[in-house]
Amino acid sequence: xxxxxxxxxxxxxxxxxxxxxxxxxxxxxxxxxxxxxxxxxxxxxxxxxxxxxxxxxxxxxxxxxxxxxxxxxxxxxxxxxxxxxxxxxxxxxxxxxxxxxxxxxxxxxxxxxxxxxxxxxxxxxxxxxxxxxxxxxxxxxxxxxxxxxxxxxxxxxxxxxxxxxxxxxxxxxxxxxxxxxxxxxxxxxxxxxxxxxxxxxxxxxxxxxxxxxxxxxxxxxxxxxxxxxxxxxxxxxxxxxxxxxxxxxxxxxxxxxxxxxxxxxxxxxxxxxxxxxxxxxxxxxxxxxxxxxxxxxxxxxxxxxxxxxxxxxxxxxxxxxxxxxxxxxxxxxxxxxxxxxxxxxxxxxxxxxxxxxxxxxxxxxxxxxxxxxxxxxxxxxxxxxxxxxxxxxxxxxxxxxxxxxxxxxxxxxxxxxxxxxxxxxxxxxxxxxxxxxxxxxxxxxxxxxxxxxxxxxxxxxxxxxxxxxxxxxxxxxxxxxxxxxxxxxxxxxxxxxxxxxxxxxxxxxxxxxxxxxxxxxxxxxxxxxxxxxxxxxxxxxxxxxxxxxxxxxxxxxxxxxxxxxxxxxxxxxxxxxxxxxxxxxxxxxxxxxxxxxxxxxxxxxxxxxxxxxxxxxxxxxxxxxxxxxxxxxxxxxxxxxxxxxxxxxxxxxxxxxxxxxxxxxxxxxxxxxxxxxxxxxxx
Ligand code: ATP
Ligand code: MG
Numbered sequence: 001x002x003x004x005x006x007x008x009x010x011x012x013x014x015x016x017x018x019x020x021x022x023x024x025x026x027x028x029x030x031x032x033x034x035x036x037x038x039x040x041x042x043x044x045x046x047x048x049x050x051x052x053x054x055x056x057x058x059x060x061x062x063x064x065x066x067x068x069x070x071x072x073x074x075x076x077x078x079x080x081x082x083x084x085x086x087x088x089x090x091x092x093x094x095x096x097x098x099x100x101x102x103x104x105x106x107x108x109x110x111x112x113x114x115x116x117x118x119x120x121x122x123x124x125x126x127x128x129x130x131x132x133x134x135x136x137x138x139x140x141x142x143x144x145x146x147x148x149x150x151x152x153x154x155x156x157x158x159x160x161x162x163x164x165x166x167x168x169x170x171x172x173x174x175x176x177x178x179x180x181x182x183x184x185x186x187x188x189x190x191x192x193x194x195x196x197x198x199x200x201x202x203x204x205x206x207x208x209x210x211x212x213x214x215x216x217x218x219x220x221x222x223x224x225x226x227x228x229x230x231x232x233x234x235x236x237x238x239x240x241x242x243x244x245x246x247x248x249x250x251x252x253x254x255x256x257x258x259x260x261x262x263x264x265x266x267x268x269x270x271x272x273x274x275x276x277x278x279x280x281x282x283x284x285x286x287x288x289x290x291x292x293x294x295x296x297x298x299x300x301x302x303x304x305x306x307x308x309x310x311x312x313x314x315x316x317x318x319x320x321x322x323x324x325x326x327x328x329x330x331x332x333x334x335x336x337x338x339x340x341x342x343x344x345x346x347x348x349x350x351x352x353x354x355x356x357x358x359x360x361x362x363x364x365x366x367x368x369x370x371x372x373x374x375x376x377x378x379x380x381x382x383x384x385x386x387x388x389x390x391x392x393x394x395x396x397x398x399x400x401x402x403x404x405x406x407x408x409x410x411x412x413x414x415x416x417x418x419x420x421x422x423x424x425x426x427x428x429x430x431x432x433x434x435x436x437x438x439x440x441x442x443x444x445x446x447x448x449x450x451x452x453x454x455x456x457x458x459x460x461x462x463x464x465x466x467x468x469x470x471x472x473x474x475x476x477x478x479x480x481x482x483x484x485x486x487x488x489x490x491x492x493x494x495x496x497x498x499x500x501x502x503x504x505x506x507x508x509x510x511x512x513x514x515x516x517x518x519x520x521x522x523x524x525x526x527x528x529x530x531x532x533x534x535x536x537x538x539x540x541x542x543x544x545x546x547x548x549x550x551x552x553x554x555x556x557x558x559x560x561x562x563x564x565x566x567x568x569x570x571x572x573x574x575x576x577x578x579x580x581x582x583x584x585x586x587x588x589x590x591x592x593x594x595x596x597x598x599x600x601x602x603x604x605x606x607x608x609x610x611x612x613x614x615x616x617x618x619x620x621x622x623x624x625x626x627x628x629x630x631x632x633x634x635x636x637x638x639x640x641x642x643x644x645x646x647x648x649x650x651x652x653x654x655x656x657x658x659x660x661x662x663x664x665x666x667x668x669x670x671x672x673x674x675x676x677x678x679x680x681x682x683x
Pocket of ligand 2: 038039597
């Protein structure tokens with residue numbers, strides 16, 4: 001292209017980056033380690049292509065987020081003066097949408113199709129199920145639309161048979177997958193009839209156009225003479241099939257880090273990167289291993305993590321440091337997860353007193369619930385923090401739902417809690433909830449049986465909508481069960497408040513009841529109606545179930561249900577009152593997944609133990625390699641200091657649960673970190 005300002009590629013890139021940027025025509029795979037300048041490389045590649053005579057409209061740039069595409073093209077504009085609007089760049093979905101508009105007919109839509117958001121897709125799917133089989137919706141043991149749709153989406157993104165994925169993902173459901181596959185087919189027909197696309201269609205139909213319309217395929221092959229793909233390790237099968245078709249001319253550069261693929265649960269297939277050279281013969285593999293982010297000590301630790309993963313031919317590499325030496329990563333062994341929270345709190349204050357801004361410190365964890373004790377400790381210490389990966393623990397919907405059970409059992413006059421529970425039932429909104437509550441109050445006053453048992457009265461059941469009756473029955477059985485355990489506990493040693501429970505005290509003389517602690521009561525709740533409700537309602541119910549197990553651990557700290565409930569309210573009040581001010585110095589808490597691609601001066605990684613990282617679920621499924629990659633991603637975020645915390649016990653509902661040492665750490669040479677043994681020290 002004429003008139004471009006000169007760029008000194010050699011001076012602005014290191015030798016590895018320069019080799020990748022100036023790669024000769026043909027397929028190229030850039031395997032770049034964490035923090036080695038992948039964005040920089042792709043950006044300069046665009047500039048290089050322009051300097052070699054390519055036109056902006058010859059280039060298609062595919063990235064993981066629209067933001068990164070925008071940033072990249074802004075950089076190219078700065079470098080070359082070519083307006084960014086002249087390029088095609090964006091996420092797979094946004095590019096798919098643009099291409100579909102132009103080829104809608106080949107995909108069975110007309111060009112003015114509209115796009116359904118997630119909620120609208122679920123609504124449409126519910127309508128389809130209702131129309132096809134009214135009884136299916138009513139049976140509460142069947143999965144809800146969102147859950148079926150999630151499995152269907154997974155099948156489409158991984159190009160696997162729908163029946164197979166449904167059988168695998170919904171293995172708890174009774175009956176075979178055929179009926180659900182039928183719903184999915186009907187959903188497809190409805191979308192076509194209404195001329196709408198869901199999010200996945202932007203890829204699925206894009207692929208269909210390329211596969212079914214040879215003229216369109218030829219057009220786009222010629223149109224995009226150069227394909228550049230960032231974050232290639234996170235592409236799924238569907239995306240890689242699209243790339244393969246478009247790039248059959250093999251003018252493609254894919255950039256990625258196989259060691260950082262952490263989205264396989266969403267369908268990402270890191271094998272795409274491994275198989276790239278065989279799908280694009282003559283691929284030149286460039287490795288960029290010079291890391292500009294971390295100290296040599298942190299990089300040695302990160303390299304050691306990777307050195308123990310199964311070998312992949314041609315994919316071995318180690319990050320090389322350019323920064324001067326710093327301090328080695330420290331592994332703190334500590335008695336239990338409660339002590340871990342105390343130690344982290346103490347270390348953070350220490351660093352802060354030494355002059356490190358809180359904002360420089362990020363605490364990472366594998367799963368939300370693991371941060372619960374730390375959140376409490378930080379509240380107690382008055383350390384301001386923000387959670388950058390979603391809600392605070394006690395603000396999570398499912399945690400709030402379980403807490404509503406506990407609050408209601410603790411105080412049966414708590415109508416807000418009861419109303420929340422009733423509104424979880426199908427077809428019950430605030431108005432119906434109010435009717436049910438008033439009926440129960442009448443019974444309570446007439447019979448003096450207490451609200452929980454009054455809810456079980458047939459007169460109350462009459463007020464419950466027909467389709468909610470089964471759920472209501474199960475819910476109230478759970479509530480009564482929870483209440484009985486607490487009542488028995490209250491009476492056991494010396495009834496602290498005998499007047500409140502005269503009626504049940506009389507009943508208990510004839511019936512043997514099991515006294516339950518607050519933690520056991522929480523477990524009864526989770527194993528009762530709410531547990532099955534969770535499964536049918538949330539596609540990610542396994543993660544949510546894990547959060548709730550964390551809640552049992554939290555409850556284990558309390559002997560009295562009243563204390564537990566009060567503490568939660570206090571904690572929540574404190575944390576939600578504290579609106580972060582834009583320039584307030586605050587600590588950051590985040591999951592490892594959300595930390596991807598970012599860099600922080602100081603990183604604390606908690607829960608480095610088998611069962612926490614890797615998660616028990618991954619160990620049980622026999623697939624811990626993604627967990628190892630998560631461990632690697634977490635550690636490579638750190639610029640200057642890396643602290644790891646390895647608890648030996650988890651505080652759980654049953655008391656202490658021993659944790660095996662983290663298998664990844666066990667494999668590693670102890671030379672790459674310092675060990676600080678706090679397991680035998682009192683904090
Ligand atoms: P991750 O794997 O975490 O996504 P990455 O490979 O995308 O990281 P970048 O974020 O692009 O790496 O770069 C990491 C840091 O290194 C950035 O701050 C970038 O400015 C810097 N950097 C990259 N290349 C060079 C270079 N040749 N000279 C100086 N600094 C560089
Ligand atoms: Mg990056």
